[in-house]
Amino acid sequence: MEKDISQAVIRRMPRYYRYLGDLLDAGVERISSSDLSKKMHVTASQIRQDLNNFGGFGQQGYGYNVQYLYDEIGKILGLNESHNMIVIGVGNLGQAVTNYVKFDKLGFKIIGLFDTNPEKKGMDVRGIKVQMMDELPDFLRKNKVDIAALTLPRANAETTARELVELGITSIWNFAHVDLDDVDGIVVENVHLSDSLMRLSYNALNSNKIK
Amino acid sequence: MEKDISQAVIRRMPRYYRYLGDLLDAGVERISSSDLSKKMHVTASQIRQDLNNFGGFGQQGYGYNVQYLYDEIGKILGLNESHNMIVIGVGNLGQAVTNYVKFDKLGFKIIGLFDTNPEKKGMDVRGIKVQMMDELPDFLRKNKVDIAALTLPRANAETTARELVELGITSIWNFAHVDLDDVDGIVVENVHLSDSLMRLSYNALNSNKIK
DNA sequence: TAGATTGTTAATCGATTAACAATC
DNA sequence: TAGATTGTTAATCGATTAACAATC
Numbered sequence: 001m002e003k004d005i006s007q008a009v010i011r012r013m014p015r016y017y018r019y020l021g022d023l024l025d026a027g028v029e030r031i032s033s034s035d036l037s038k039k040m041h042v043t044a045s046q047i048r049q050d051l052n053n054f055g056g057f058g059q060q061g062y063g064y065n066v067q068y069l070y071d072e073i074g075k076i077l078g079l080n081e082s083h084n085m086i087v088i089g090v091g092n093l094g095q096a097v098t099n100y101v102k103f104d105k106l107g108f109k110i111i112g113l114f115d116t117n118p119e120k121k122g123m124d125v126r127g128i129k130v131q132m133m134d135e136l137p138d139f140l141r142k143n144k145v146d147i148a149a150l151t152l153p154r155a156n157a158e159t160t161a162r163e164l165v166e167l168g169i170t171s172i173w174n175f176a177h178v179d180l181d182d183v184d185g186i187v188v189e190n191v192h193l194s195d196s197l198m199r200l201s202y203n204a205l206n207s208n209k210i211k
Numbered sequence: 212m213e214k215d216i217s218q219a220v221i222r223r224m225p226r227y228y229r230y231l232g233d234l235l236d237a238g239v240e241r242i243s244s245s246d247l248s249k250k251m252h253v254t255a256s257q258i259r260q261d262l263n264n265f266g267g268f269g270q271q272g273y274g275y276n277v278q279y280l281y282d283e284i285g286k287i288l289g290l291n292e293s294h295n296m297i298v299i300g301v302g303n304l305g306q307a308v309t310n311y312v313k314f315d316k317l318g319f320k321i322i323g324l325f326d327t328n329p330e331k332k333g334m335d336v337r338g339i340k341v342q343m344m345d346e347l348p349d350f351l352r353k354n355k356v357d358i359a360a361l362t363l364p365r366a367n368a369e370t371t372a373r374e375l376v377e378l379g380i381t382s383i384w385n386f387a388h389v390d391l392d393d394v395d396g397i398v399v400e401n402v403h404l405s406d407s408l409m410r411l412s413y414n415a416l417n418s419n420k421i422k
Numbered sequence: 423t424a425g426a427t428t429g430t431t432a433a434t435c436g437a438t439t440a441a442c443a444a445t446c
Numbered sequence: 447t448a449g450a451t452t453g454t455t456a457a458t459c460g461a462t463t464a465a466c467a468a469t470c
Contacts, residue, residue: 006460006461008460008461008462009461010410010413010414011410013409013410013413014403014405014406014409014410015390015406017409018388018406032426032427032428033427033428034427041392043462043463043464044427044463045462045463045464045465046461046462046463048427048428048429048430049429049430049461049462049463051429052428052429052430056428056429058427058428058429059427059428059469059470060426060427060428060429060468060469060470061425061426061427061428061469061470062426062427062428062470063426063427063428064428076413077409077410077412077413078409078412078413078415078416079409079412083412091307091310092303092306092307092310092311093307093311095303095307096302096303096304096306096307097404099302099303100303100304100404102388102404102405103404103405103408106405106408106409108408108412146415147408147411147412147415170415170418171411171414171415171418173407173408173411177229177313179226181252187411187414187415187418188411189407189408189410189411189414191402191404191407192225193308193311193313193314193402194225194313194314194317195225195226195229196384196400196402197314197317197319197358197384197400198224198225198228198288198289198290198317199221199222199224199225199288199400200358200382200384200398200399200400201288201289201290201294201319201358202221202224202287202288202289203221203382203398203400204289204357204358204381204382204398205289207381207382207398217436217437219436219437219438220437243450243451243452244451244452245451254438254439254440255439255451256438256439256440256441257437257438257439259451259452259453259454260437260438260439260453260454262453263452263453263454267452267453269451269452269453270445270446270451270452271444271445271446271450271451271452271453272445272446272449272450272451272452273446273450273451273452274450274451274452275452
């Protein structure tokens with residue numbers, strides 16, 4: 001039984017993945033933890049420690065092969081296979097998420113859109129027709145869905161999350177401004193935009209002191 | 212000179228603010244760190260430590276007055292005054308941000324939309340007309356702008372950030388999938404949606420091990 | 423081989439939790 | 447006053463950084 005890897009480490013992995021992708025694009029074949037650390041403004045020690053949570057991907061005297069490390073981190077993050085997603089709540093944010101091409105490139109495929117507003121029924125977003133929530137059980141019987149993005153008002157978020165769990169969906173990308181701590185059996189990743197904006201406000205207010 | 216408050220603490224402040232707002236709505240007048248800790252799934256000790264970075268808001272034997280604490284945290288986060296924002300890049304995400312009523316309620320007012328695509332010129336989003344980027348300098352001369360939301364492709368993000376700094380804007384809410392570390396003199400808050408999605412992917416993949 | 427750089431252990435630093443005296 | 451609960455100091459825990467032996 002391997003020991004859990006801390007969320008502090010997980011948080012940094014996508015960033016490594018992005019920098020390695022950039023290096024690949026730039027045609028760089030190998031890189032040392034020291035050179036990477038300068039680019040990323042972190043310590044070389046941290047890079048080596050982080051990576052060694054998952055395995056020894058480097059070689060003494062050489063460094064890391066960029067392509068190999070990129071692929072390995074991709075696998076760690078589950079990007080070697082594609083994931084089907086549905087979006088619950090087709091407002092502005094839901095549509096923005098649906099239209100975001102980048103997710104597609106990373107292997108996250110949006111295959112269904114759901115809403116409770118009858119006016120939205122049949123509406124087309126990026127070639128996908130909006131369905132009503134009561135069509136969801138049937139849809140899930142016919143399609144394998146890995147992740148549900150919750151882009152709906154906070155009032156409905158928790159109830160909807162519970163419904164999803166009952167229907168067998170356990171990974172929730174939560175844009176609603178509530179915590180879903182009380183819903184058992186789910187993995188949640190929160191995107192709390194207003195929290196983020198408040199932190200910016202705080203840091204802006206206090207940046208003169210910092211400098 | 213007060214010592215800097217760690218970002219770990221800042222990160223939690225909006226969450227306290229939200230829970231206190233909920234308590235207010237529920238008509239709760241006072242709360243102890245212990246009761247709040249149960250609701251929020253954190254330790255009472257952490258709540259008291261966090262708050263005492265900013266001052267003694269409670270009272271021995273009584274706890275915290277909800278309204279008072281709510282207001283004080285609001286002030287800490289800069290929510291006691293309103294902030295003018297502009298959105299740079301009026302794609303799906305930019306429009307979603309513009310239409311998000313919640314920010315408005317928190318005092319973040321979007322007063323301008325800018326894009327480089329001539330086809331978008333004059334387009335109306337929530338009563339605001341899209342302007343071209345070359346109209347920005349003039350706009351900034353006439354309007355006080357505190358925050359710029361960068362909802363544009365990553366290729367243009369860094370250059371645009373530098374332009375904004377030259378025009379006097381220093382707080383950037385960055386949705387582009389790049390780090391703006393190399394731009395001097397700005398306060399940045401990143402919203403990296405694909406990083407978030409990758410973390411969800413990782414945690415979903417490994418949740419069986421965790422349990 | 424000599425030089426470079428990893429993987430990993432040990433040291434340090436910072437953040438969280440526990441404990442309790444102060445006090446409402 | 448007695449009970450409750452804060453503010454704050456001290457103890458613990460975990461994460462980051464430094465150091466270096468292993469090795470390519």
